[in-house]
Amino acid sequence: MNCNSYQELITGAVDGELTQEEKRFLSLHLEGCAGCRSEYDSEISLKTFLRETMLGHDAPADLLKAVSDDLRGQMAASPGSWVDRWKEAFSAPFARPALALGLTVVLAIIFLTGQPSNDIIDQSLARYEMVTEETFTVQYASSEPAILKTFFEARTDFPVLIPEMKDCKLLGGVLDQNPNGAVAEVLYDHASEHIFLSQISWNSLGKEGSLSIEADVKEQLLKENLFIRTMPNGNSVVLWKKGATLCAAVSTMSSDDLIYCLTSGDPELLSQH
Amino acid sequence: MPKHERSQKHKDFEEEALPHLDLLFNFARKMTNSSEDASDLVQETYLKAYRFWHSYEKGTNIKAWLFRILRNTYINRYRKESKGPDEVDFESVQNLNHKSNGHGTPPLDQALGSLMEDDVSTAIASLPDDFRTVVILCDIEGLSYEEIAEFVECPIGTVRSRLHRGRRFLRTQLLEYARKRGYANKSN
Numbered sequence: 001m002n003c004n005s006y007q008e009l010i011t012g013a014v015d016g017e018l019t020q021e022e023k024r025f026l027s028l029h030l031e032g033c034a035g036c037r038s039e040y041d042s043e044i045s046l047k048t049f050l051r052e053t054m055l056g057h058d059a060p061a062d063l064l065k066a067v068s069d070d071l072r073g074q075m076a077a078s079p080g081s082w083v084d085r086w087k088e089a090f091s092a093p094f095a096r097p098a099l100a101l102g103l104t105v106v107l108a109i110i111f112l113t114g115q116p117s118n119d120i121i122d123q124s125l126a127r128y129e130m131v132t133e134e135t136f137t138v139q140y141a142s143s144e145p146a147i148l149k150t151f152f153e154a155r156t157d158f159p160v161l162i163p164e165m166k167d168c169k170l171l172g173g174v175l176d177q178n179p180n181g182a183v184a185e186v187l188y189d190h191a192s193e194h195i196f197l198s199q200i201s202w203n204s205l206g207k208e209g210s211l212s213i214e215a216d217v218k219e220q221l222l223k224e225n226l227f228i229r230t231m232p233n234g235n236s237v238v239l240w241k242k243g244a245t246l247c248a249a250v251s252t253m254s255s256d257d258l259i260y261c262l263t264s265g266d267p268e269l270l271s272q273h
Numbered sequence: 274m275p276k277h278e279r280s281q282k283h284k285d286f287e288e289e290a291l292p293h294l295d296l297l298f299n300f301a302r303k304m305t306n307s308s309e310d311a312s313d314l315v316q317e318t319y320l321k322a323y324r325f326w327h328s329y330e331k332g333t334n335i336k337a338w339l340f341r342i343l344r345n346t347y348i349n350r351y352r353k354e355s356k357g358p359d360e361v362d363f364e365s366v367q368n369l370n371h372k373s374n375g376h377g378t379p380p381l382d383q384a385l386g387s388l389m390e391d392d393v394s395t396a397i398a399s400l401p402d403d404f405r406t407v408v409i410l411c412d413i414e415g416l417s418y419e420e421i422a423e424f425v426e427c428p429i430g431t432v433r434s435r436l437h438r439g440r441r442f443l444r445t446q447l448l449e450y451a452r453k454r455g456y457a458n459k460s461n
């Protein structure tokens with residue numbers, strides 16, 4: 001064997017991660033090879049040097065504060081009346097001294113970012129991003145349409161759509177009860193693009209603890225049953241009402257393609273009943 | 274969610290997740306080579322972690338869970354600007370590898386003395402993401418291969434080979450900086 005085949009073993013030896021057998025195998029070679037011995041020494045020096053030079057950096061003092069403020073803002077931004085949220089901020093022991101500041105932060109998060117946290121469109125986009133970024137392993141109830149249907153039926157008071165669509169693979173569904181009441185979410189894969197359906201009871205819209213909807217969006221839905229928005233990043237959102245269910249579809253596809261996909265199995269999917 | 278549940282969630286999160294702020298910051302600081310970017314990343318990480326706290330399985334490795342969120346946030350934010358690890362040109366490193374019968378870069382020990390901390394940060398920052406991640410976790414944070422494998426979700430063998438290539442790359446860079454600092458390499 002030439003020296004190249006010992007290089008990764010040298011790395012393992014430097015880190016103390018070799019098995020007894022690997023150790024013996026490497027020592028035999030090192031005894032007779034000055035080149036690899038010097039390679040080993042260099043790697044040790046580098047490792048020691050890195051640890052000594054790159055001292056730990058403690059987080060800046062204001063970071064912990066910023067994070068805590070964010071979290072408080074998140075807690076207060078969960079649905080409920082403003083009065084409740086503020087009462088809660090008061091009752092939380094850690095919040096009292098910084099209450100005034102906390103409120104400012106809450107308001108800043110809600111208004112400066114322009115993202116009221118419980119608007120159905122904002123929520124769908126945020127959830128879509130999180131689910132498809134694969135930052136989190138979503139525990140899907142099932143990727144089997146029939147089982148998923150039963151799962152939702154037992155837990156929601158509105159019919160959940162699990163449409164069959166051409167060339168789309170059902171990845172799974174999940175019920176998000178936190179923090180906005182029951183939102184049924186169904187995710188599909190379409191040639192490595194995603195289609196994400198968020199569904200909610202039409203009657204619960206705008207009620208406390210549930211998602212809300214912009215007035216003009218609601219108006220258009222009542223009039224035409226369909227609402228389409230293209231986001232600055234090219235993502236599309238399609239909202240439609242079907243019986244007691246409000247459904248929001250999000251995808252990176254154009255809205256035309258998205259609608260084409262949605263109706264590819266059931267041409268009546270987007271119609272009122 | 275009822276109020277008391279919300280407060281409980283907040284309390285659990287503060288007790289379990291927040292103590293790892295320094296660890297996350299330290300890692301982010303070395304990945305980005307910027308204190309401000311690191312703070313931003315950590316802030317975003319905690320926001321996401323909080324929103325998805327219900328998907329954290331109690332009793333599992335919280336550090337690994339937070340770390341994965343940080344790493345994904347980092348990748349999503351910077352991926353577009355940087356090349357993937359496999360596209361990066363390792364030719365120069367490989368060539369050095371084959372010279373002198375498989376032995377890599379010339380000995381580094383003597384050169385290290387001439388380097389500044391900034392040189393080292395810059396050299397680390399120039400490593401491709403996947404290699405930088407393992408080098409930081411192993412050599413600076415002192416994690417074991419097994420822990421790193423759990424953090425980055427790859428096999429232990431991959432950790433070792435990335436470390437090997439990452440260190441090679443780093444040595445080449447550091448020697449280069451040392452030369453610029455006026456260190457005369459004996460073999461030249």
Ligand SMILES: [Zn+2]
Nearest residue numbers: 003033035036
């Ligand atoms: Zn050798």
